[in-house]
Each structure stands twice: as structure tokens, then as C-alpha cells.
Amino acid sequence: MDTKHRILDEALTLFSEKGYANVYVSDIAERVGIKAPSLYKHYKNKRAIFEAIIEEMNERFLKQAEALNISGFSAEADAGIYKNMSEKELLKLGRELFLFYLHDNYNRRFRKMLTIEQFADKELAKVYMNLYVDAPLSYQTMLLGMVASGGMLHTDNVEIMTLHFYAPIYMLLTICDRDPEREEESLKMLDEHIRQFDRIYGRKE
Amino acid sequence: MDTKHRILDEALTLFSEKGYANVYVSDIAERVGIKAPSLYKHYKNKRAIFEAIIEEMNERFLKQAEALNISGFSAEADAGIYKNMSEKELLKLGRELFLFYLHDNYNRRFRKMLTIEQFADKELAKVYMNLYVDAPLSYQTMLLGMVASGGMLHTDNVEIMTLHFYAPIYMLLTICDRDPEREEESLKMLDEHIRQFDRIYGRKE
DNA sequence: GTCTATAAGAAGATAGAC
DNA sequence: GTCTATCTTCTTATAGAC
Numbered sequence: 415m416d417t418k419h420r421i422l423d424e425a426l427t428l429f430s431e432k433g434y435a436n437v438y439v440s441d442i443a444e445r446v447g448i449k450a451p452s453l454y455k456h457y458k459n460k461r462a463i464f465e466a467i468i469e470e471m472n473e474r475f476l477k478q479a480e481a482l483n484i485s486g487f488s489a490e491a492d493a494g495i496y497k498n499m500s501e502k503e504l505l506k507l508g509r510e511l512f513l514f515y516l517h518d519n520y521n522r523r524f525r526k527m528l529t530i531e532q533f534a535d536k537e538l539a540k541v542y543m544n545l546y547v548d549a550p551l552s553y554q555t556m557l558l559g560m561v562a563s564g565g566m567l568h569t570d571n572v573e574i575m576t577l578h579f580y581a582p583i584y585m586l587l588t589i590c591d592r593d594p595e596r597e598e599e600s601l602k603m604l605d606e607h608i609r610q611f612d613r614i615y616g617r618k619e
Numbered sequence: 620m621d622t623k624h625r626i627l628d629e630a631l632t633l634f635s636e637k638g639y640a641n642v643y644v645s646d647i648a649e650r651v652g653i654k655a656p657s658l659y660k661h662y663k664n665k666r667a668i669f670e671a672i673i674e675e676m677n678e679r680f681l682k683q684a685e686a687l688n689i690s691g692f693s694a695e696a697d698a699g700i701y702k703n704m705s706e707k708e709l710l711k712l713g714r715e716l717f718l719f720y721l722h723d724n725y726n727r728r729f730r731k732m733l734t735i736e737q738f739a740d741k742e743l744a745k746v747y748m749n750l751y752v753d754a755p756l757s758y759q760t761m762l763l764g765m766v767a768s769g770g771m772l773h774t775d776n777v778e779i780m781t782l783h784f785y786a787p788i789y790m791l792l793t794i795c796d797r798d799p800e801r802e803e804e805s806l807k808m809l810d811e812h813i814r815q816f817d818r819i820y821g822r823k824e
Numbered sequence: 825g826t827c828t829a830t831a832a833g834a835a836g837a838t839a840g841a842c
Numbered sequence: 843g844t845c846t847a848t849c850t851t852c853t854t855a856t857a858g859a860c
Contacts, residue, residue: 417825430738431738432738432739433638433640433735433739435641436739438852439853439854439855440853448826448827449826449827449828450853450854450855451826451827451828451829451855451856451857452825452826452827454854454855454856456825459854460854460855526738529737529738530638530735530738530739532734533635533636533637533638533734533797534637534641534735539797539798543797543798547793547794571811573808573811574808574815577787577790577808577812578812580790581786581787581789581790582783582786584790584793585752585782585785585786585790588752588789589748592737592738592744592747593744593748603778603779603782606776606778606779607782607783610776610779610783614819643834643836644835644836644837645835645836653843653844653845654844654845654846655835655836655837656837656838656844656845656846656847657843657845659836659837660843660844661843664836664837665835665836
């Protein structure tokens with residue numbers, strides 16, 4: 415990893431731990447192993463580092479979205495997969511997705527940074543809302559809606575059903591982000607949540 | 620309100636909007652209508668203001684908890700009330716509670732401040748978790764558990780049922796805190812959520 | 825591209841008059 | 843208790859040598 419990118423990486427770590435204002439340019443430089451003034455050869459100022467992180471995140475999520483449409487992971491395909499899944503496989507999938515978002519180093523740090531900075535900047539609040547509320551809800555609404563139209567889930571309100579599926583997952587992520595020691599307990603609740611959801615909204619046996 | 624308390628009030632407003640580090644002692648003083656040095660006659664330093672806010676919050680919530688036990692608002696009483704409520708009344712209660720937490724000036728500002736500061740200080744993360752996750756979940760688990768044992772709700776896992784009740788409410792609060800324009804939409808979802816919850820976990824008609 | 829030296833300015837806090 | 847003046851420290855950022 416070149417210096418320019420290492421600066422981004424270390425800055426993201428620090429910002430996610432202490433917040434933008436509590437991180438000094440010299441802190442970032444020290445982690446990278448250079449002196450603060452050298453850092454200005456790579457970025458115009460401190461703010462530019464922050465913005466480059468946001469920019470990088472945007473690219474990552476755009477790529478991810480593209481990959482979802484191009485490869486076999488579109489909602490149509492996912493809905494098909496879901497239909498033919500046993501409860502056991504469904505639990506495994508839910509757990510893997512949850513753990514990915516929880517542990518993936520980039521996601522984890524970025525989520526924490528956004529949590530801290532979201533109220534300082536309206537744009538960041540939008541980014542936060544989109545990433546962790548609206549995008550998951552609309553994707554899952556589409557997904558669960560297709561499964562429901564196939565008759566594997568039963569509801570007269572797909573949006574509320576999706577809220578019932580996702581809100582507990584969001585809450586468990588909130589718990590684990592703040593107290594990693596509760597991960598095991600949360601994973602158990604995740605399992606039970608999915609099992610219960612499956613029972614409530616019904617799948618054919 | 621005396622100056623000492625007005626400092627706390629204005630500081631809380633500013634901290635909730637910009638975060639501790641981005642608020643200057645002179646900003647707080649200006650809002651109060653005095654100069655920064657005068658403020659040091661009331662509080663030893665900036666940190667002491669922050670800690671006084673936390674302290675005040677602790678007292679408020681302790682008082683609230685006491686009131687819950689002494690007056691008619693214990694979980695036992697609440698459970699009794701719930702049993703005899705029509706769905707319409709249940710919706711009204713849910714909405715009133717939601718709006719209280721959302722709009723109550725002290726709650727709103729304190730919740731935002733904690734959201735911003737929680738990762739900078741392990742103690743604050745604990746406070747956040749207790750106030751917005753653990754305390755509501757354990758109170759509601761007790762409440763819904765009693766209603767269930769009375770036969771008005773049906774489940775073999777009260778904790779998951781409570782998660783299904785509270786997590787969507789927590790998520791809707793998250794939405795409204797970040798974008799007040801979505802309040803109306805969120806209230807509609809709240810209604811539909813409670814109605815659906817009522818249908819799923821069943822009440823006698 | 826990295827360094828040392830340093831400028832420029834911000835922000836917390838104190839001294840002492842009123 | 844509030845003010846003005848001021849100190850001190852911290853932090854961002856630049857200048858210029860290597």
C-alpha cells in the first residue's frame with residue numbers, strides 16, 4: 415500500500431475511534447511513520463483526507479452495487495435462492511451477512527466514523543441514512559416482496575414485514591459495535607430472530 | 620433559570636449539534652449572554668460542564684425510575700392497562716410514547732449528544748446502551764412477559780417478541796432524529812408496526 | 825517525498841479591575 | 843459575577859533544505 419493510501423487507512427482508524435476533531439494531523443502522520451508536514455505532499459489539508467475517505471467509500475459501494483447487478487447476486491437470483499433454502503441454510507446466510515458487516519474492517523470503521531460525524535454535517539447524515547437504513551430496507555423490501563409473491567412468505571404489508579426483519583438486525587449491530595463482548599449473545603438472538611421471523615411470516619415446510 | 624443552569628442548557632444544545640470538541644467555551648458563553656472568562660466562575664473548566672450535564676441526566680432518569688415504582692406506572696399496572704386496551708388505544712399510547720421521546724427537548728438533545736460522543740469514552744457507550752437498548756428492552760420484556768402470561772400475547776420466546784416490538788421503534792427514532800421531515804411517514808409506519816405486532820402475537824378480540 | 829524550523833491562529837484558562 | 847487583557851498551549855499549515 416502506498417503512502418497516500420496508508421494515510422487514508424490510518425486516518426479512518428483514528429477518526430472512527432476519536433472523531434475527526436480529536437485526531438491531529440500529527441497523529442495520522444505518526445501512525446504512517448512520517449512527520450506531519452510530509453503529509454501535506456499527499457493531501458492539501460486535513461479536511462481533504464476526510465473527504466478522500468468518503469470518496470473511497472462511495473466508490474466501494476458503487477462497485478458493490480454494480481457487482482450485485484452483474485453477477486448472480488441480483489435480488490431476483492437472491493429471491494430464487496431464498497425460496498429453495500432450508501431454515502438451517504437461511505440462518506447460516508443471515509449469520510454470515512451479519513458477521514461480514516460487523517467485522518469487515520472497512521465497514522466497521524466507516525460505520526463508527528459516520529455515527530460520530532453524522533450530526534456535524536447534513537450530507538453525512540444522508541450518507542448514514544442511506545447506507546444503514548434506506549438502502550438495506552429497500553433492497554430487502556424488493557427481495558422479500560418477490561419471495562412473498564412466490565407464496566413463500568405471507569403478509570399484506572411487505573414494508574412492515576421488512577422492517578420486522580431488518581430492524582432487529584440493525585439493533586444487534588448497534589449492540590456489537592458498542593460492546594464486542596456481547597457478540598456471542600447477539601448471534602444467538604440473531605438466530606432466534608430469524609427462526610421466529612420464518613415462523614411468523616411462514617414458509618412452506 | 621440561573622446562570623449556572625443556563626450554561627448547562629446552552630452547552631447541551633451546542634454539544635448535541637456539533638459535538639463536544641467542536642463547541643468552544645466562548646460559544647457557550649455567547650449563547651448565555653456572558654463572556655467566556657465569566658463562565659469559569661460557575662464551572663472549573665469545559666469538561667466540568669460536560670460532566671454536569673451527564674450528572675443532571677442521571678438524576679432525571681433516577682427520578683423517573685422512582686416515579687415509575689411509586690406511582691401507578693409500574694410494569695404490573697402497565698401490564699394490567701395493556702390487557703384492557705383496544706387496539707386503537709394501544710396505537711395511541713405507542714404514538715404518544717414515541718413522540719415524547721422524539722420531541723422532549725431534554726431527551727432529544729441528550730440522545731444526540733450521546734450518539735456523537737459514545738465512542739470517545741467507554742463510560743458514555745455504557746450510558747447509551749443502557750438508556751436506549753438495555754433498559755427499554757428489559758422493561759418491555761417484563762411488561763410483555765406479564766401480558767403474555769395473562770394469555771393476551773402468545774409466544775415461546777418473550778425476549779425475541781420484545782425485540783420484534785422495540786427494534787422497529789428504535790429504528791424509527793433513528794430515522795426521525797436524522798431527518799425530522801420523515802416524522803409523518805415514520806408515525807404511519809409506527810402505527811402499522813404496532814397493528815401488525817398485535818396481529819402476529821395475537822390479542823383476544 | 826521527507827525532514828526541521830517556524831509561522832499563524834485558535835482555544836482553554838487565568839489575573840486582576842470593577 | 844462580569845469584564846478586559848493576557849498567557850499558554852496546542853494544532854494546522856507553510857518554507858525551504860536535503
